[in-house]
Amino acid sequence: MAKAIIAGASGLIGGLLLDFLVQSPVYKDIVLLVRKELPLSNKKIKQVVVDFDRLETYEKEIRGHAVFCCLGSTRKKTPDLDIYRKIDHDYPVQLARMAAINGVEQYHLVSALGADAHSGNFYTKMKGETEEDIKKSGVRCIHIYRPSILTGDRNEKRVTERILIRVMAVINLFLWRGLRKYRSIPAETVASAIYKQSLIHQEGVFIHTSDQIKDIA
Numbered sequence: 164m165a166k167a168i169i170a171g172a173s174g175l176i177g178g179l180l181l182d183f184l185v186q187s188p189v190y191k192d193i194v195l196l197v198r199k200e201l202p203l204s205n206k207k208i209k210q211v212v213v214d215f216d217r218l219e220t221y222e223k224e225i226r227g228h229a230v231f232c233c234l235g236s237t238r239k240k241t242p243d244l245d246i247y248r249k250i251d252h253d254y255p256v257q258l259a260r261m262a263a264i265n266g267v268e269q270y271h272l273v274s275a276l277g278a279d280a281h282s283g284n285f286y287t288k289m290k291g292e293t294e295e296d297i298k299k300s301g302v303r304c305i306h307i308y309r310p311s312i313l314t315g316d317r318n319e320k321r322v323t324e325r326i327l328i329r330v331m332a333v334i335n336l337f338l339w340r341g342l343r344k345y346r347s348i349p350a351e352t353v354a355s356a357i358y359k360q361s362l363i364h365q366e367g368v369f370i371h372t373s374d375q376i377k378d379i380a
Contacts (some may be wrong), residue, residue, distance in 0.1 A: 164189070164190070164191035164192075164230035165189055165190050165191065165227065166190070166191065166192040166193070166194070166225075166226070166227030166228055166231070167184050167190050167192070167193050167194070167227060167228065167229050167230075167273045167361070168193075168195075168196065168224065168227055168229070168230045168231065168262075168267075169181060169193065169194070169195050169196065169230075169231045169233065170196045170224055170230070170232050170233065170234050170254070170258055171231075171232060171233030171234040171235065171273075172195045172197065172201065173198075173201055173234050174234075174235065174355050175229070175313060175315050175316075175350045176273055176310075176313070176350050176354050176357075177233030177273075179315070179348055179350055179351050179353075179354035180231055180327055180354040180357055180358060181195070181203075181208075182194065182268075183354055183355065183358040184207075184353070184358065185205055185207055185208070185222060187358070189213050189362060190207065190228075190362040190372040191207065192207060192209065192321060193205075193207050193208050193209070194209050194210075194211060194224055194227070195210045196209065196210070196211055196213050196215075196221070196224070196258075196346055197210055197211070197212055197213070198212065198213070198215070199212060211224050211343075215249075215250075215254045216249075218254065218261065219257070219260065219261065220256050222261055222264075222265070225258065225261045225262055225265055226265045226266075226267065226380075228267070228268050228269065228361070229267065229268065229269040229270070229271060229361045230258060230259070230262045230267050230269070230270050230271065230302075231271045231357065231361075232255045232258055232259070232270070232271065232272045232273065233256045233273045234250055234251065234254055234255055235250065235251055235273065236250045236251060237315045238286075239328070240329065244285065247289075248251070250287055251290065251293060252271045252292060252293045252296070252374055254359065255272060255293055255297060256293060256296045256300070258270075258299055259296075259297045259300035259302055259305075260285060260300045260301070261282065263293070263300045263301035263302045264301075265351065267302060268302075268303060268304055268364075269302065269303075269304040269305070269306065269361060270297065270300065270302040270304070270305050270306070271305075271308070271357050271360070271361060272293070272305070272306070272307050272308065273308050273310070273353070273357075274290050274294055274295070274307050274308060274309050275287070275290045275309060276310060276344065276372065276373055277290075277308045277309075278290035278291040278293075278307075278309055279291040280292045280294070280295050284295075292334060292359070294307050294370075298325070298368050301305060303366045304364075304365055304366050304367065304369075305367075305368045305369070306360050306361075306371065307368070307369070307370045307371065308353060308356065308357060308371050308374050308376055309344075309350050309370065309371065309373065309376075310350075310353045310373050310376060311344065311346060311347055311348050311373040312347040312348070313347070313348060313349070313350045314347050314348065314350065315342065315349055315350035315351060315354070316352045332354075344373045344374040344375075346373065346374070348358070348373050348377060352376065352377055352380045353376055353380070354380040355373050355380040356371065356376045356377075357378065359379055
């Protein structure tokens with residue numbers, strides 16, 4: 164019986180991943196690192212309200228089989244780029260380092276398609292740097308997921324994203340072979356792939372692009 168730690172369970176992928184873990188016969192304990200308690204009631208779940216700027220004070224909670232990091236923000240929600248970087252880079256990296264110190268076997272990171280530490284774009288560069296720093300954390304097994312445009316029901320309204328999803332539904336028809344990774348992807352498919360990969364015992368760094376995520380799920 165395994166223990167999971169999730170950061171970002173209030174998000175689209177994190178919430179769906181939590182559903183898989185709750186239903187799983189493999190995971191007995193699920194620790195949620197949250198800013199404020201979520202309206203959840205399940206005997207498997209333990210919610211820990213944390214100050215992510217003082218993540219080191221919650222070190223004892225970051226112990227188990229796997230850490231799932233689904234943290235992330237948007238420019239609209241976080242216009243301050245320094246705070247944006249904290250959420251998308253600093254917190255995930257610190258979490259990985261703490262996981263390594265505590266002997267956590269696996270670290271799963273939800274990144275983004277196009278992540279590249281050498282990119283001239285702030286977002287893709289930040290995502291790429293996050294990946295590179297997590298690779299150096301020392302966790303024995305690291306899975307990095309790079310989904311394309313996500314589809315699914317979000318709690319908040321994102322008008323631009325909804326329009327893009329509709330456009331992608333048409334564009335998807337023309338994306339074949341090497342272009343498959345650019346197709347939009349259901350958030351539930353990503354969550355399913357993450358869960359399934361967590362059941363495999365292996366070591367190394369594994370990067371999954373959107374098309375590969377669909378194949379895994």
